[in-house]
Amino acid sequence: MKLGQRLTELREKKGLTQDQMAERLGIKRPRYNSWENSIAKPDIEFIDKLAELHQVSVDFLLGRDSTVLPEWATSKDKRDFKTMLEEDGDVMFDGVPISGEDKEKIKRVMEAMFWDAKKDNKKTYGRKKKEE
Template sequence: MKIGQRLTELREKKGLTQDQIAEMLDIKRPRYNSWENNIAKPDIEFVNKLAELHHVSVDYLLGRDENNIPIWASSKDERDFKTMLEEDGPVMFDGVPISDDDKEKIKRVMEAMFWDAKKKNKDTYSRKKSED
């Protein structure tokens, strides 16, 4: 997968527009749009900023790592996530099994939700710990 596809996928997972991402990066939307459409590539400074913004590794962003595990995740966090995914029972909607394609979509949504919740918990714990 090319970097533009990754950027589009990550932005859409967050429910953000190109304008919002461009504003976060302090650049103009056409520049960001050129990255998503693989017309141009972001320089290393922006690759790092984009990886941090989306909580993924630079390797993932550049397509060298298919694993979407955030860079801040510990090995225990990874085990927790894998355990959650390994609970492999039939996935049903209204009593009808869903397709493999729909299962994959649900898995991606669950993955995003899992990592967002894990990050919030870590941030809350770190904040409370520093207040003590």
């Protein structure tokens, strides 16, 4: 998915207009529109602002990472998740290694399960998101 498509998807998910996004970024709507329509690309300063505004990673915006982090995730939660994903080892089914597209599907399911379990634990043990 291209950067412009991600920006459109994230903006619509928040229920914002292009005018509102441009205002939050301190730019004019035509400039923001050019990003969503892949006519131009934002510079690194705005990539960082967009990632922060949408609470996603820069890698996600640039299409290098499909992980969407929950709003309530703390820095420690993010480190835990990264550690879990970096554990090396083959994913196997019935003794046969799984690779390629199937491995990515399994990874996405694991991501969802990880964040659901983390959220449930926070509810159970009364932990709240700390301001970072």
